[in-house]
Amino acid sequence: MSSLSNEQLETAAAYALGALDADEAAEFELVLALSPELQREVESLREATGMLGAATAPVAPSPGLKQSVMAQLAATPQLPREDAGAQLAAHAAPVDPAQLAPAHTLAGAEPATEIPAPIPMSGLAADKARMRWFARPATIVAAAAAAVVLFFAGAFAADLVRPSSVNQQVLAQVVAAPDATVASSEVAGGATASLVSSESLGLSVMVFDGLATLSDDEAYALWYITGDQISPAGLFTVDADGQTVQVLEGEFVAGTIVGVTVEPASGSPQPTSDPIVAIVTESA
Amino acid sequence: MTRVLSDYAPEAATTWNAGAVHPEPEVATDDATPPTADEATALLTRVATGDQRAFSDLYDLIAPRMLGLVRHVLKDHAQSEEVVQEVLLEVWQTASRFDPNKGKAVTWMLTMAHRRAIDRVRSAQASRDRDTKIGIRDLGRDVDTVSETVEISIEHKRVEKAMARLSDLQRQAVELAYYGGYTQSEVAEMLNIPLGTVKTRLRDGLIRLRTELGVAS
Known part of the structure; x- marks a missing residue:
């Protein structure tokens, strides 16, 4: 009947009842944004919880409440129907770049000492390294900006616009960008990775679901690959639920390949293992 | 606050969520027929286009139900009215997001109200006896x-x-x-x-x- 896991179904029920805490809800909403099937489940459960809500006895508001609300309408801008991107932008909290701590710090791992500068690669080593990124064919679905917004907006945009972490705030901003693009790929082991990027903002965000947890001495590493250059774009780890949102460090340029490898927890100047996923973005 | 009895109109309300509740007869619209569930959707659609009159009707339909739910969670009447005011403005702002294919308008609005109510109660737990009723x-x-x-x-x-x-x-x-x-x-x-x-x-x-x-x- 359903390809949803029992855990997802349980979380959907808790979510519909409002029984998740802020962090749990934010995490679930990202999974939700990527799963139409889960969205339908939540919608249906919400009709039931809506009836719980409707079963309370109505209470007459103070006479002044209506006047007060009506008086504020003129000064309260409405979100336009067509431009869902602007809707998100209107709600997304501005992100202070200073808040953008290195990814590994956000993920709770030990801070690495320094992020090395990109190292140009040449010759045999470069060819060998490049080959790694394409050895594993990936299903890649790129979408235009309008589709990105649909992808994330749906009925749950209101949830995304109250992001609880800096990573999620950035995600909301990138989704809202007029040139936002999303590309998804399967990761070995059944996980999914989606890259949401915006050339105009120079930002990209990876959203993972079902990513395996690593041992304490390992971390996931993100890489921007442009031509011969492979630049480190941050380290992160995942919790037991395998869901995570990770903003890439450095500037995103359309046409770049984004790759993920498993590296020592302290990071590596260049990838030392085969990528678990590589996503090719379209050139501007 | 003044207690106001509803002007209950049995012949007009045909469904459970007809919202045949007019807590403030003095601000009720000329329309003698209370809104039905479909009218809630129709009103919300008009609200999305900036129709303040439709919002006024929608207020009459939903505000008492929102307040009933929010106050049940929060207990405190004044705080509950604050929350309802926030939710109503959110309804005004985001009405264009409502998708009738994904659920009822009443559910959509009460879900927002419930969410805000629990946000509030969690941020101010100490101020409330959370073990009763x-x-x-x-x-x-x-x-x-x-x-x-x-x-x-x-x-x-x-x-x-x-x-x-x-x-x-x-x-x-x-x-x-x-x-x-x-x-x-x-x-x-x-x-x-x-x-x-x-x-x-x-x-x-x-x-x-x-x-x-x-x-x-």
Whole structure:
């Protein structure tokens, strides 16, 4: 009947009842944004919880409440129907770049000492390294900006616009960008990775679901690959639920390949293992 | 506050969520027919285009129900009115987001209200006795509640009956979560049971409720 896991179904029920805490809800909403099937489940459960809500006895508001609300309408801008991107932008909290701590710090791992500068690669080593990124064919679905917004907006945009972490705030901003693009790929082991990027903002965000947890001495590493250059774009780890949102460090340029490898927890100047996923973005 | 009786109009209200509640007859619209569920959708659609008159009608339809729900969670009347005001402005702002294919307008608005209510109660837990009156049987029958229409009263009975089909443990978990505003972890702690057990009870309880209430799955 359903390809949803029992855990997802349980979380959907808790979510519909409002029984998740802020962090749990934010995490679930990202999974939700990527799963139409889960969205339908939540919608249906919400009709039931809506009836719980409707079963309370109505209470007459103070006479002044209506006047007060009506008086504020003129000064309260409405979100336009067509431009869902602007809707998100209107709600997304501005992100202070200073808040953008290195990814590994956000993920709770030990801070690495320094992020090395990109190292140009040449010759045999470069060819060998490049080959790694394409050895594993990936299903890649790129979408235009309008589709990105649909992808994330749906009925749950209101949830995304109250992001609880800096990573999620950035995600909301990138989704809202007029040139936002999303590309998804399967990761070995059944996980999914989606890259949401915006050339105009120079930002990209990876959203993972079902990513395996690593041992304490390992971390996931993100890489921007442009031509011969492979630049480190941050380290992160995942919790037991395998869901995570990770903003890439450095500037995103359309046409770049984004790759993920498993590296020592302290990071590596260049990838030392085969990528678990590589996503090719379209050139501007 | 002034207690105002509803001008209950039995012939006009045809569905449970007809919202035939006019707590403030003095600000009611000329339209003598209370809005039906479909009218809630129609009103919301008009509100999305900036129609303040439609919003006024929508207010009459939904504000007393929002306040009933929010106050049931929050208890404090003044705080509840603040929350309802925020939610109503959010409805005004985001009306264009409502998709009638994804649920009822009333559900959409009450979901927003419930969310804000639990946000508020969690941010100010100390100011509230969180252990009392959270069950369906205690749903507000306070002195200043608006008189119910027959339809709302029937609907309340229907939900009560559906809740009675849950096991005691399922019902307790669902009530603590939805009406009490407790998180699943808090429920586990309060009842001194594993979190996994709470999750299962919430899931099974809500599925049963959905089935009993005849909501399509």
